[in-house]
Amino acid sequence: DTEVTQTPKHLVMGMTNKKSLKCEQHMGHRAMYWYKQKAKKPPELMFVYSYEKLSINESVPSRFSPECPNSSLLNLHLHALQPEDSALYLCASSLGIQETQYFGPGTRLLVL
Amino acid sequence: KNQVEQSPQSLIILEGKNCTLQCNYTVSPFSNLRWYKQDTGRGPVSLTIMTFSENTKSNGRYTATLDADTKQSSLHITASQLSDSASYICVVRDSTLGRLYFGRGTQLTVWP
Numbered sequence: 001d002t003e004v005t006q007t008p009k010h011l012v013m014g015m016t017n018k019k020s021l022k023c024e025q026h027m028g029h030r031a032m033y034w035y036k037q038k039a040k041k042p043p044e045l046m047f048v049y050s051y052e053k054l055s056i057n058e059s060v061p062s063r064f065s066p067e068c069p070n071s072s073l074l075n076l077h078l079h080a081l082q083p084e085d086s087a088l089y090l091c092a093s094s095l096g097i098q099e100t101q102y103f104g105p106g107t108r109l110l111v112l
Numbered sequence: 113k114n115q116v117e118q119s120p121q122s123l124i125i126l127e128g129k130n131c132t133l134q135c136n137y138t139v140s141p142f143s144n145l146r147w148y149k150q151d152t153g154r155g156p157v158s159l160t161i162m163t164f165s166e167n168t169k170s171n172g173r174y175t176a177t178l179d180a181d182t183k184q185s186s187l188h189i190t191a192s193q194l195s196d197s198a199s200y201i202c203v204v205r206d207s208t209l210g211r212l213y214f215g216r217g218t219q220l221t222v223w224p
Contacts, residue, residue: 042215104155
């Protein structure tokens with residue numbers, strides 16, 4: 001298995017909803033990442049996990065809560081989001097922090 | 113300030129023609145430079161990776177060059193195909209924290 005999978009592909013949620021994005025890889029990678037990408041802009045790093053521990057939080061608002069239950073899974077819990085949080089959320093993984101990152105297809109999120 | 117600048121912002125070419133995309137960076141100290149291809153609504157896919165000592169690297173019809181002295185890179189696409197229509201993103205990694213710096217991308221459209 002040589003890919004990063006993300007679910008769901010699309011998500012529409014209200015500002016009072018609680019939802020979760022999921023990311024999975026079975027390449028034995030020990031670093032996993034969440035990025036946010038707005039239209040026509042480059043991806044912006046949100047969180048980095050290394051060996052299942054949060055190593056970087058790019059000052060992301062607390063309404064985004066990451067979780068790494070094991071080395072293959074990465075979740076992003078969403079609560080009380082704002083319309084400006086609508087974006088493509090990309091998950092990536094790499095063998096180690098300094099290695100090539102492999103991106104998933106993304107979850108397109110729309111907050112109403 | 114660490115930055116990655118890409119040009120042109122967008123480009124339209126006819127199928128079968130060649131094109132060259134540019135990337136200038138100020139990231140220091142430099143670790144490596146990657147070119148990614150991102151189809152609309154999808155995650156980026158790595159095309160090439162170049163380290164300080166590499167001047168040129170090819171991946172099929174894609175050829176990347178790197179001049180570490182002038183901090184410039186280019187991506188040359190030969191005999192373009194309709195499927196080459198995508199955003200091409202230049203990403204530079206620094207060698208201290210291993211942080212990635214993304215360019216804004218060049219939006220390439222190939223017309224039949």
